[in-house]
Amino acid sequence: MSIIEPRVLKGFRDFLPEQEILRSALIEKLTDAFKRCGFVPIDTPVLEYEEILLGKGGGETEKQVYRFTDHGGRAVAMRFDLTVPFARFMALHAHELYLPFKRYHIAKVWRGENTQRGRYREFMQCDFDMVGSDTAASDFEIVYTIYTALSNLAIPAFTINLNHRGIFNRFLASQGILDRSVEILRTVDKLEKIGRDATHEQLAELTNPALADKLLAFIELKGDNLTILSGMTQLAGGEADDTKRIRAILDLAQASGFEQSLRLNPSITRGLDYYTGVVFETFINAMPEIGSICSGGRYNDLASLYTKQHIPGVGASVGLDRLIAALEALEVKVPVSGYCQALILNLDDTLLTDYVCCAKSLRDAGIACEVYPETKKIQLQFTYAEKKAIPFAIIRGETEHEKNIWVLKNLDTRNSVDYTSLEALVQAFAQTNMQRNS
Amino acid sequence: MSIIEPRVLKGFRDFLPEQEILRSALIEKLTDAFKRCGFVPIDTPVLEYEEILLGKGGGETEKQVYRFTDHGGRAVAMRFDLTVPFARFMALHAHELYLPFKRYHIAKVWRGENTQRGRYREFMQCDFDMVGSDTAASDFEIVYTIYTALSNLAIPAFTINLNHRGIFNRFLASQGILDRSVEILRTVDKLEKIGRDATHEQLAELTNPALADKLLAFIELKGDNLTILSGMTQLAGGEADDTKRIRAILDLAQASGFEQSLRLNPSITRGLDYYTGVVFETFINAMPEIGSICSGGRYNDLASLYTKQHIPGVGASVGLDRLIAALEALEVKVPVSGYCQALILNLDDTLLTDYVCCAKSLRDAGIACEVYPETKKIQLQFTYAEKKAIPFAIIRGETEHEKNIWVLKNLDTRNSVDYTSLEALVQAFAQTNMQRNS
Numbered sequence: 060m061s062i063i064e065p066r067v068l069k070g071f072r073d074f075l076p077e078q079e080i081l082r083s084a085l086i087e088k089l090t091d092a093f094k095r096c097g098f099v100p101i102d103t104p105v106l107e108y109e110e111i112l113l114g115k116g117g118g119e120t121e122k123q124v125y126r127f128t129d130h131g132g133r134a135v136a137m138r139f140d141l142t143v144p145f146a147r148f149m150a151l152h153a154h155e156l157y158l159p160f161k162r163y164h165i166a167k168v169w170r171g172e173n174t175q176r177g178r179y180r181e182f183m184q185c186d187f188d189m190v191g192s193d194t195a196a197s198d199f200e201i202v203y204t205i206y207t208a209l210s211n212l213a214i215p216a217f218t219i220n221l222n223h224r225g226i227f228n229r230f231l232a233s234q235g236i237l238d239r240s241v242e243i244l245r246t247v248d249k250l251e252k253i254g255r256d257a258t259h260e261q262l263a264e265l266t267n268p269a270l271a272d273k274l275l276a277f278i279e280l281k282g283d284n285l286t287i288l289s290g291m292t293q294l295a296g297g298e299a300d301d302t303k304r305i306r307a308i309l310d311l312a313q314a315s316g317f318e319q320s321l322r323l324n325p326s327i328t329r330g331l332d333y334y335t336g337v338v339f340e341t342f343i344n345a346m347p348e349i350g351s352i353c354s355g356g357r358y359n360d361l362a363s364l365y366t367k368q369h370i371p372g373v374g375a376s377v378g379l380d381r382l383i384a385a386l387e388a389l390e391v392k393v394p395v396s397g398y399c400q401a402l403i404l405n406l407d408d409t410l411l412t413d414y415v416c417c418a419k420s421l422r423d424a425g426i427a428c429e430v431y432p433e434t435k436k437i438q439l440q441f442t443y444a445e446k447k448a449i450p451f452a453i454i455r456g457e458t459e460h461e462k463n464i465w466v467l468k469n470l471d472t473r474n475s476v477d478y479t480s481l482e483a484l485v486q487a488f489a490q491t492n493m494q495r496n497s
Numbered sequence: 498m499s500i501i502e503p504r505v506l507k508g509f510r511d512f513l514p515e516q517e518i519l520r521s522a523l524i525e526k527l528t529d530a531f532k533r534c535g536f537v538p539i540d541t542p543v544l545e546y547e548e549i550l551l552g553k554g555g556g557e558t559e560k561q562v563y564r565f566t567d568h569g570g571r572a573v574a575m576r577f578d579l580t581v582p583f584a585r586f587m588a589l590h591a592h593e594l595y596l597p598f599k600r601y602h603i604a605k606v607w608r609g610e611n612t613q614r615g616r617y618r619e620f621m622q623c624d625f626d627m628v629g630s631d632t633a634a635s636d637f638e639i640v641y642t643i644y645t646a647l648s649n650l651a652i653p654a655f656t657i658n659l660n661h662r663g664i665f666n667r668f669l670a671s672q673g674i675l676d677r678s679v680e681i682l683r684t685v686d687k688l689e690k691i692g693r694d695a696t697h698e699q700l701a702e703l704t705n706p707a708l709a710d711k712l713l714a715f716i717e718l719k720g721d722n723l724t725i726l727s728g729m730t731q732l733a734g735g736e737a738d739d740t741k742r743i744r745a746i747l748d749l750a751q752a753s754g755f756e757q758s759l760r761l762n763p764s765i766t767r768g769l770d771y772y773t774g775v776v777f778e779t780f781i782n783a784m785p786e787i788g789s790i791c792s793g794g795r796y797n798d799l800a801s802l803y804t805k806q807h808i809p810g811v812g813a814s815v816g817l818d819r820l821i822a823a824l825e826a827l828e829v830k831v832p833v834s835g836y837c838q839a840l841i842l843n844l845d846d847t848l849l850t851d852y853v854c855c856a857k858s859l860r861d862a863g864i865a866c867e868v869y870p871e872t873k874k875i876q877l878q879f880t881y882a883e884k885k886a887i888p889f890a891i892i893r894g895e896t897e898h899e900k901n902i903w904v905l906k907n908l909d910t911r912n913s914v915d916y917t918s919l920e921a922l923v924q925a926f927a928q929t930n931m932q933r934n935s
Contacts, residue, residue, distance in 0.1 A: 063552050065588035065803040068573060071542035073586055075593065076600065079538040095860045097837040097867030099885070100517040104509035104619050105543065105575075105605065106563070114501050125544070127565030130609040135506065137543075148511055150503035155513065157884040159870055162514070167543065171568040181542050189870070196849055196870035203853075207860065307849075314850040315857045365503040399535040411634060411745075412752040415641075419753045422533045422645065429535030432597055432627070432634035446595040447537070 070172070070180030081383065082183070084395045085212060086165055089185055089377060092208035093163040096200065098187050101162045103144040109134040111147050114364040123170040137169045141186040141376075142361075149190060150365030158191030158370075161200075179380065188374030190361055195307035198337045198357060201373050202308060205341060205353050206317050208377065213391050216344040217352070220324040221308065223337050224356075225301030226291050227328065230277055233296045239265050244328045247278055251326075251347075278326040284309050287323045304337065335359040339375055349385050353377045401428035401467075401488070402444040406456035408434050413455060417465065420481045424489055428453075444470055453484070508610070508618030519821065520621070522833045523650060524603055527623055527815060530646035531601040534638065536625050539600045541582040547572040549585050552802040561608040575607045579624045579814075580799075587628060588803030596629030596808075599638075617818065626812025628799055633745035636775045636795060639811050640746060643779060643791050644755050646815065651829050654782040655790070658762040659746065661775050662794075663739030664729050665766065668715055671734045674704050682766045685716055689764075689785075716764040722747050725761045742775065773797040777813055787823050791815045839866035839905075839926070840882040844894035846872050851893060855903065858919045862927055866891075882908055891922070 067073060074082060090100075109126050113136065126136035138144050141164045149156070165185045172178040187204060189197045202219060209217050227244075231237045246261045253261075255275070262271035280290040288309070292302045305323065312318045329338040336357030343352060355375025362370050386393060401421060403414045414430040421428045431440045444452055454466040454475075465484045468475045478484040505511060512520060528538075547564050551574065564574035576582050579602045587594070603623045610616040625642060627635045640657060647655050665682075669675045684699045691699075693713070700709035718728040726747070730740045743761065750756045767776040774795030781790060793813025800808050824831060839859060841852045852868040859866045869878045882890055892904040892913075903922045906913045916922040 062804065063548055063802050065549070065585045065800075066546065067542055067589070068544055068546060068567075068571065069569070071544060073542070073590065074538075074540035075590060076537035076539055079540050082540075083538055091835065094835040094837075095863065095865045097865060099514035099836060100512075100521055101514055102512035102517050102520075104505055104511070106506055106509060106607070106619065108504065108506060110501055111503070123568075125565075125567065127563075129506075129563065130561075131507070133506065147503045151505070152511065152513060157881055159881075161867070169544070181544070192870040194870045196843065196853075196868055199853065200868070200870065203857075311850060311853050314854055362503075364501050366500065397529065397532040398537060399532075405634065412749060415634075415637065415749045416752055419641075425533065427533045427535060429599070430634055430638070432630040432632045432638065443595055443597075 068180070070174040070178070072179065072181070080395050080398060081386075081393055082379070084393050085379065085382065086183075086185070088211045089208050090163070090165065092204065092211045093187055096161075096204045096207055098161045098163045098189075098204070101145075101148065101164055102166065103138070103141075103148055103164070105137055105167070106135050107138060107144060107147070109136040111365070112136045112138060112143055114143070120170070123172055125169050125171060139170050140168050141166060141184050142188075142374075145186070145188065146362040147365050149370055150362040150368070153366065153368055153370075159189055159197065160191055161187070161189045163187040183379045185377040185379055186374060187376075188361075188372050190370050190372030190374075193336075193357070193371040195304050195311070198304065198373050199308050199311045201355065201375055202312065202321065202339065203315060203317075205339065205355075205375055206320055209341065209353065212382070212386075213393055214343060214382070214386065215389060215391070217320065218342055218344055219321050219353075220327045220340045220342065220351075221305070221321060221337060222324055222327040222339075223301045223305050224328070224334055225299070225336060226295045226305070227277070227325065229295040229299065229301065230291075233294075234266075234270055234273065236266050236270060243274065247274070247326060248328045250278065280325050284318070284321070284323040287325065291323075291325055301336070308337070329354065329356055333358045337373065343385055343389070345389065346385055349381055349388075351378065352382050352385065397427055399427045399429055399447060399449045401426065401451040401453050402440065402447075402449045403428060403430045403453045404437060404440050404455075405431040405434050406437065406454070407460070410455060410457075410460055413460065417453060417455070417481055417484070420485050421488065424485050426485070426488055441470070451488070506618070508612040508616070510617065510619070518833050518836060519824075519831055520817070522831050523817065523820065524621075524623070526649045527646050528601070528603065530642065530649045531625050534599075534642045534645055536599045536601045536627075536642070539583075539586065539602055540604065541576070541579075541586055541602070543575055543605070544573045545576060545582060545585070547574045549803070550574045550576060550581055552581070558608070561610055563607050563609060577608050578606050579604060579622050580626075580812075583624070583626065584800040585803050587808055588800040588806070591804065591806055591808075597627055597635065598629055599625070599627045601625040621817045623815040623817055624812060625814075626799075626810050628808050628810030628812075631774075631795070631809040633742050633749070636742065636811050637746050637749045639793065639813055640750065640759065640777065641753060641755075643777065643793075643813055644758055647779065647791065650820070650824075651831055652781060652820070652824060653827060653829070655758065656780055656782055657759050657791075658765045658778045658780065658789075659743070659759060659775060660762055660765040660777075661739045661743050662766070662772055663737070663774060664733045664743070665715070665763065667733040667737065667739065668729075671732075672704075672708055672711060674708060677703050681712065685712070685764060686766045688716065718763050722756070722759070722761040725763065729761075729763055739774070746775070767792065767794055771796045775811065781823055781827070783827065784823055787819055787826075789816070790820050790823065835865055837865045837867055837885060837887045839864065839889040839891050840878065840885075840887045841866060841868045841891045842875060842878050842893075843869040843872050844875065844892070845898070848893060848895075848898055851898065855891060855893070855919055855922070858923050859926065862923050864923070864926055879908070889926070 124136050124139050129135045168184050231240050250258045259271050262274050277294050280287045312321045327340050334356035338356035340351035341353040357373040361372045418430050452468045464477045466475050562574050562577050567573045606622050669678050688696045697709050700712050715732050718725045750759045765778050772794035776794035778789035779791040795811040799810045856868050890906045902915045904913050
């Protein structure tokens, strides 16, 4: 029989145990932070009616969406983000839900992107949003959740960059160029990427050189957060709801003691049209070049395509792939727990009952372990433990059985200790394990 | 602007928080059991080349698979189970992996099934397999993992039904009807569903009435496990590897103390062709009618479509949707933890800093909580807590602020206790919480 070549589609990936263990550990820690901040999980289908997902139509995204006709002749598509399904979800279930509604959703999305830029066509999104309230308290809740979620990972210092679209728009209005705000925002958004000179040039094309100077002066305001806020307030024509909102968020951050991780940054705009209030981007201090690992902002009306109910909201999304790349580059070791701690060597077929009882005792005590299933050469069994990164071996052959002992061998140090009962072994193991995890 | 009707595709479902919290809790408990038994997670893409997923071709499955042509003109399909992708995975990564390899994979699959039978087109599979070893130890490991995983859920008594295809085949050979084994196995598999008389009739059609009597005598053997094993051994023509394998598994189950949950059942065959050794089905004792909640068996060669390497294995799959339906019907309350424990009422805009500091203190102590984001009527805030099933409210208005106290109100009992500091509140809360979870 001929063999079908085993392969995966371009832009798609298998996750081997080492990678999947890391990804699961990160998701677990993010979930823990979301829960602690009062968010609840939801799930939506991977496939939706095409008209629902592409409602807004046009643009880059539409070309990238995986879509087809299903068995029933329906035009369907695979979700390309978690925001559009969330909007549809809110419109469909508004009567069953309570507002404000705080949800998180960690799931895969698909985009047929050009993989040459190192992008994947299947990737995981981690979104959290709070909808139904347009207040400083809810803006702050998202900022605080970003802080909690990223602190919960073992990543080094990071900075949440905060801005408000409204202040910038007031400034544009005062200069008589509000009509070009979308183009100006998109240009400013590229500042880091294309550099100051190219940004100035493009802004001058959109306006004129003098205005380009002024625009750059605004987005390049320097100093501590309150100094920058003063500068922005002045350039925008005075205090208003937008500057008050930022001031309230900065106050709450100070009261919560993480103001050092929050930076008011007038150059952060987020290219996307739908943000209407605060916007955030988060950078790892030692590695700004990988881009924002958690971004978001406030939007005025989440579900207007599907309902007449007005649902304002604020949210953000963690870039899991970027985060994993950063942790690797920074050589940060993410603690993982609960995977196989001991391999019970299989040295004698007639002792299988002993091995199985040992596994049961350890597992009942919450210690992950396994019995090697065949009486292969001991060196092969040690190699197996090494490949699977199992830190301990438990040894009981004919000799140990006669002496009625269990040998616990640390596979790092090669030290062995004898135990005269399973109870003693389990107890010793539980203590060792506690030390290792503490 | 016209509104797009918010709806989901037939056979697809949204999971609202209550449902998703339950599903997450079950997945967490299954994962915990899989890890404890030494399994590691993997992940594979949702989309694969069509030829990989449909390699075997033909049959019911092929008609149900979601498939289409992607942007690059490739014939692709959405996975319809986790076994075929696992086979492809093993063939592709054999050189990077170690054998025996124990993996679990909990993920969605898609089948365009007829939804009139109450089936879903998108559902979650929870597979665990051990490949690379054909031994009693590995068969037993899967049986023990089924036992551990289901014991870890709060479900009532269940029975793992065990059988061996080899014994039945030897019996068929002794009667000269091995050539009809596939049809006979499929008929026997329907015994529970169609009843004894219809089964006899169909078996008689496949063979003759006398042989149908004998077949039913075999599959209806009664008694304790060892008595049934004796009967099967006798009818199959004596002891062989297959009966020895079953005896070894029964011995190990007895040594591990869960033999009361394991039943040798000659009528369990699993309709699927690819099982070659032991097979399992698991029923909730109080609810056999919902069908098996965890099934599987041994297969001879996992990845033969994609590689010449011979990879035997044994595995099983938990039916999560059935499990959820059973838990609901049995009114079993699955413990969930870590979701919002306290709502900090928002009674005065000027006290927002206090509320935020209170949330920070509780969250730092690992207690999930949130601040209501607006100073709405207190009754509305209580309703929110009730709808979100938040058990406690924390109250601090102008009066409490002047007295410098925090009031913790139990929303079930309506009892309130005053605390003179945040530290005291957090400490009291942590203790209450511990009691509630113990």
